[in-house]
Amino acid sequence: MKFYDYLIVGGGIIGLSIARELKNRFPGNSVCILEKESDVAHHSSGRNSGVLHAGFYYTANSLKAKFTRDGNREMTSYCDANGLKINKCGKLVVATNEVEVQGLIELKKRADINGVELLWVDETEIHSIDPNVKTYKKALYSPTTASVDPIEVCQTIKEEVIKNGVDIYCDTQYKGFSQDEVLTNNGRFQCKYIINAAGLYADKIAKDFNFGEKYTIIPFKGIYLKYEKNKTDVVTNIYPVPNLANPFLGVHFTKTVDETIKIGPTAIPAFWRENYSGLRNFKLNEFFNILFYETKLFIKNSFNFRSLAIEEMKKYLKSYFINLSLKMVKQVDQNGFGDYMRPGIRAQLLNKETLELVQDFIVEGDNRSFHILNAVSPGFTCAFPFSRFVVDQIIEKQGIDSKKLNKSIS
Incomplete structure (x- = not known):
C-alpha cells in the first residue's frame, strides 16, 4: 500500500493544476492523482471548446x-512559455437589435x-477585425480571448507534474x-x-465525506458543428449577447487553434x-436520478428550464442549428457544414433546495x-488561479502556518 500526503481524485485540468500548485508550495510532500480513464483530460477538460475566455x-x-481574468493571462503566458499552440484571434460580441445593445452595455x-x-467597435473597426461579421449598430471586441488545444495543454501540465514527482495512476x-x-x-x-476533483462525479464522492448534501450534478451535452468548406470565412470568435440568467452563452462561431471554424455548442x-x-456508459441509477430532477425542473419551469430544454433539443436538427448562427455573419455557405464533432458533457451543479x-x-x-463541487465553465481558463485558491483553502483547513510555509519556500 502506498502513502501520500495529498491524493487527488480526477485527472482533468483542475486536478492537474492543483497537483502543480501543491508541488510548487510543498516540493517535499508526496502527491498523487487517481484517474479512472486511460489518460488525463478524457472528459470535459479534453472535450471543451479550447477558448480562453x-x-x-x-x-x-x-x-x-x-x-x-487572471486565468486568461496565466494560461496565455503558459502556452507562450512552453511553445504550445495558441490562436490569439480575439472575440466579437454582436447584437441583433436595440434590446441586445443594452446587453452589450451591461457586458461593458x-x-x-x-x-x-x-x-466598443463600430462597423469600420468590425470590418478590419473580421469583414464577415454582422451586428446591429456596434459590437464589443475582446482582444485577449484566444484558443488553445486543451489536450495539448493538459498533457504538458501532466509532464510537468510527473517531472516534479507527482505519481499519476x-x-x-x-x-x-x-x-x-x-x-x-x-x-x-x-x-x-484527499482532494476531490472528479468533475461529473464530484458530488457523489463528496457525499462519502458528508459534503455536498444539498447539491447534485445535472449533465448538459455540448456539441459543435464543423464548417468544412474552408478556414477563412470567419476570422475571429463571434458570440451573441447571452442570456445572463443562465450559464450558457448561446450558439456562436469558434475559431480553433488550427483556424478551423465551428458553431455551437x-x-x-x-x-x-x-x-x-x-447507450454507451449508461447507468440505470443515474438515469432515474437525473430524470427525476429534470422532470421536476420541467414541471416547475425553474430558470425557464422548460423552454431551454425544448430549444436545445431542436438543435439536433442540423438546419435549425445552422440558422441560429447565420444572424451573426454576412455570408457563409449553409451547405458547407460537415458532421457534428465529438461531444462534451458540462457537469452543472444544481441546488436541490432552490432548483x-x-x-x-x-x-x-x-x-x-x-471537494470541488462546481468547477463551472470556464473552468479550463480559470484552472491556475483557481488551483491557488483551492490550495490556500486546504492550507487553512489543515491548520498549516502560512508564515512558516512562506519562510520555508523563500
Whole structure:
C-alpha cells in the first residue's frame, strides 16, 4: 500500500493544476492523482471548446470573474512559455437589435469593473477585425480571448507534474473511502488529505465525506458543428449577447487553434453523466436520478428550464442549428457544414433546495478532505488561479502556518 500526503481524485485540468500548485508550495510532500480513464483530460477538460475566455460575462463579486481574468493571462503566458499552440484571434460580441445593445452595455460595465479589456467597435473597426461579421449598430471586441488545444495543454501540465514527482495512476477508479484509505479497483491508497476533483462525479464522492448534501450534478451535452468548406470565412470568435440568467452563452462561431471554424455548442440536457452517444456508459441509477430532477425542473419551469430544454433539443436538427448562427455573419455557405464533432458533457451543479443552477465555483471541505463541487465553465481558463485558491483553502483547513510555509519556500 502506498502513502501520500495529498491524493487527488480526477485527472482533468483542475486536478492537474492543483497537483502543480501543491508541488510548487510543498516540493517535499508526496502527491498523487487517481484517474479512472486511460489518460488525463478524457472528459470535459479534453472535450471543451479550447477558448480562453477574458472574464467580462461575470458579476464582479464572483470567483469566476477574478479567476477568468487572471486565468486568461496565466494560461496565455503558459502556452507562450512552453511553445504550445495558441490562436490569439480575439472575440466579437454582436447584437441583433436595440434590446441586445443594452446587453452589450451591461457586458461593458462588467468588464470595466472586473478590469478586463473590452472595446466598443463600430462597423469600420468590425470590418478590419473580421469583414464577415454582422451586428446591429456596434459590437464589443475582446482582444485577449484566444484558443488553445486543451489536450495539448493538459498533457504538458501532466509532464510537468510527473517531472516534479507527482505519481499519476490511470485506469484507477475511486470506489470508496474507509478510515485513512481510498479504495480503488487497483488496490488501496493511504493518504493524509484527499482532494476531490472528479468533475461529473464530484458530488457523489463528496457525499462519502458528508459534503455536498444539498447539491447534485445535472449533465448538459455540448456539441459543435464543423464548417468544412474552408478556414477563412470567419476570422475571429463571434458570440451573441447571452442570456445572463443562465450559464450558457448561446450558439456562436469558434475559431480553433488550427483556424478551423465551428458553431455551437448545444446545452442539451443529458440523461446520465457520460451520455455522449447511444447507450454507451449508461447507468440505470443515474438515469432515474437525473430524470427525476429534470422532470421536476420541467414541471416547475425553474430558470425557464422548460423552454431551454425544448430549444436545445431542436438543435439536433442540423438546419435549425445552422440558422441560429447565420444572424451573426454576412455570408457563409449553409451547405458547407460537415458532421457534428465529438461531444462534451458540462457537469452543472444544481441546488436541490432552490432548483437553481449554481453559476459560481462551489467548494467544501475540512481538515481531512476538500471537494470541488462546481468547477463551472470556464473552468479550463480559470484552472491556475483557481488551483491557488483551492490550495490556500486546504492550507487553512489543515491548520498549516502560512508564515512558516512562506519562510520555508523563500
